[in-house]
Amino acid sequence: MTGPHDPSPMGTTVLGIGNVLWADEGFGVRCVEALQQRWDFTPEPQLIDGGTQGLYLIQHVQAASHLLIFDAIDYGLPPGTLKVVDDDEVPRFLGAKKMSLHQTGFQEVLMLARLTGHYPSRIRLIGCQPEELEDYGGSLRPVVRAAMEPALALGLQTLRDWGHIAIDRRAPLATDDAVTVPTLALGAYESGRPPAEQACRIGDERFLVTATPR
Template sequence: MDTRAVPSTAADPCAEGYAPIVVLGIGNLLWADEGFGIRCVEALGQRYAFAEHVQLVDGGTQGLYLLHYVQGAKQLLIFDAIDYGLPPGTLKVIEDDEVPRFLGAKKMSLHQTGFQEVLSLAQLTGHYPERVLLVGCQPEELEDYGGSLRSSVRLALEDALALGLQALRDWGAEPRPRTGAQADADSGVTLPSLALERYEGERPSAEAACRVGDARFIPAAE
């Protein structure tokens, strides 16, 4: 996935007086509920403007390439789909030292293994955020390539945003609702072709996309 920061300003977020805040969505938009984290960050970028020292990042599945974001953050907010073994759509919040431990103990996909390594490397280099907050959502479906969020996870997104916004306010991110034309603008986080409404609206039928398979060789599911 494309990784872009919002907003991009001339101010140096590492300069004296700034407390860099990074909001990171990780996962894979192409595998249904795996895209939860990125959709959260996308929604924040569409609905809110933030102080200059706040970055919204589509981390995708980039693993170690996200190291510099973690190293440069004073506060790090992460959104991700996490297999807690709970009912689909259930949210759970993990904080600070428990975040890398939890990702190491409950891997759902390769991107979580990679991000656990990112956190460990940041600790080893001595450049680790003072605060880390992980807002995770139990996925419902992960095996639908080209699919989107299931209803249970999409409903949970709003509560996840509320949890994230509260933390961002406490950290001094100064979220301000976008209005009018601002609210309709590209969030700058995901590519326009992958934005939620367009991604869902342009999805081809199951037959056109061959998502079912050839009935001559693959029996239809009962």
């Protein structure tokens, strides 16, 4: 296994995992989105909005020598708390407490990549403890959104250690180059979604069951 400061500029993948439609579950995707919008890198790592794709991400893991993951993880800590996990410990934390289907799916991706013999030499998980997940159509809660800046700083330091130089982006990112679908980018998503008073955010009310008092 390589050391913590060994460069791997040609094989680095940065992956954001989660569902932006379920409030703090979108933390990982929002971090990768912000990295791409705010910085250029020399050389450029592969930046991926992994969403909830699960096993469809296997090819990206197999191709990476170094893998940086951003995700919302239920560590059992106060909301907004960041925790960094490295290498062999990463699959254990991804499966510690399932918040949604994406975590178990990605744990299986790592296991399959190891079985195929194509597994990153370094993996780092930057996870954030969520505050709210049961808000369909909601966005990051303030405490989790505030955690993005220190999470991005940790991510930038990791990329520097792995041989990537970050440069402040001067030209706006072209829409076609964005890792996130334009309509789901943070600004467009927050400005276009209806308030909770106008749209049910816990599910379709036609399918909600209300207990009848006895």
